[in-house]
Amino acid sequence: xxxxxxxxxxxxxxxxxxxxxxxxxxxxxxxxxxxxxxxxxxxxxxxxxxxxxxxxxxxxxxxxxxxxxxxxxxxxxxxxxxxxxxxxxxxxxxxxxxxxxxxxxxxxxxxxxxxxxxxxxxxxxxxxxxxxxxxxxxxxxxxxxxxxxxxxxxxxxxxxxxxxxxxxxxxxxxxxxxxxxxxxxxxxxxxxxxx
Numbered sequence: 303x304x305x306x307x308x309x310x311x312x313x314x315x316x317x318x319x320x321x322x323x324x325x326x327x328x329x330x331x332x333x334x335x336x337x338x339x340x341x342x343x344x345x346x347x348x349x350x351x352x353x354x355x356x357x358x359x360x361x362x363x364x365x366x367x368x369x370x371x372x373x374x375x376x377x378x379x380x381x382x383x384x385x386x387x388x389x390x391x392x393x394x395x396x397x398x399x400x401x402x403x404x405x406x407x408x409x410x411x412x413x414x415x416x417x418x419x420x421x422x423x424x425x426x427x428x429x430x431x432x433x434x435x436x437x438x439x440x441x442x443x444x445x446x447x448x449x450x451x452x453x454x455x456x457x458x459x460x461x462x463x464x465x466x467x468x469x470x471x472x473x474x475x476x477x478x479x480x481x482x483x484x485x486x487x488x489x490x491x492x493x494x495x496x497x
Contacts (some may be wrong), residue, residue, distance in 0.1 A: 304407045305327040306397055308386065308412040308428035312448040312477030317411040318431030319353040320438060321384045324409060331410035333379035337361040340424075351384050364393060376404060386412035389424030398431050400403030411438070417475070418462055419483070440477050445487030452488065460486035 311317050321337070328335045339351055341363040346352035352360045362385070367375075375381075381387070381400060389397075389410075400406045410432070414425050421429070429435065442448040452460050453475055462485075476488060 304405045305433035306401045306403045306410040306428075306431060307436065308408070308425075308432035308435045309411050309436045309438050310387075310425060313413070313451045313475040314354070314438055314448070314477045315438040316353070316355070317350060317413075317438050318384055319355055321382050321409070321411045322351065322353055322357045322359055324380075325359060325382050328380050334377055336367065336375070336378045336381045337384070338364055338367050339384045340364050340386075340393075342388045343385040350431075364389065368396065372404065375400065375406060376451070377405060380406045381406055383408065383410040386410035386428060387414070387416075387422035387425045390429070391423055392413065392425040394424060394427035394431055401433075402449070410440055412441035413451060415451065417451050419450060442477065442479035443492070444479060444481055444482060446479035446481070448479055450478050450480055450483035452476050452478045452483050452486070454488060458488060458492060460488065462486075464467060 309317065309320065325335045325337050337359055339353060339361050346358070347364065349360050350358055350359040357372070364383070384396070384457070397408045397410070410428055413422060414419050416428070429476050435441060440448045454460050
């Protein structure tokens with residue numbers, strides 16, 4: 303029975319690497335998959351998903367998937383969505399349709415919350431609609447579990463105001479435990495490596 307999965311984690315928790323490994327595992331067994339991301343995510347180049355550890359694979363954009371026929375969609379053993387936090391509620395409901403009505407498993411990877419500690423619209427909808435929730439874990443500089451995403455400026459100062467979506471990676475974001483996120487503490491070694 304097909305299910306909708308939401309695998310979420312803080313920045314640096316290997317969500318994209320996991321998505322790419324999941325795709326590889328299906329296809330290694332001769333099962334076709336569809337790798338998808340929102341068009342908003344342009345960091346990795348056109349039609350490309352790339353992890354921090356160097357894994358990459360071509361993808362299609364979410365709006366392109368929506369233009370596919372039912373027959374084209376049903377050829378896939380699984381649909382894998384990266385950067386799912388950028389989806390709209392309506393797009394998540396489309397994924398529910400794919401799972402419930404077409405019987406296609408959908409695995410979504412993304413952030414749960416933004417740098418302010420607020421849910422992304424796509425994440426909120428997935429937390430409500432997903433059949434299975436799984437946290438992809440990573441650690442803060444102190445060794446505790448990192449559950450928050452800190453955005454920092456060019457001087458290494460944590461910022462908690464601004465637009466919800468500012469595309470970036472290790473150059474602007476880091477996963478922290480709740481305590482250090484609240485304090486805005488990027489760690490004793492951060493200032494040295496950031497300058």
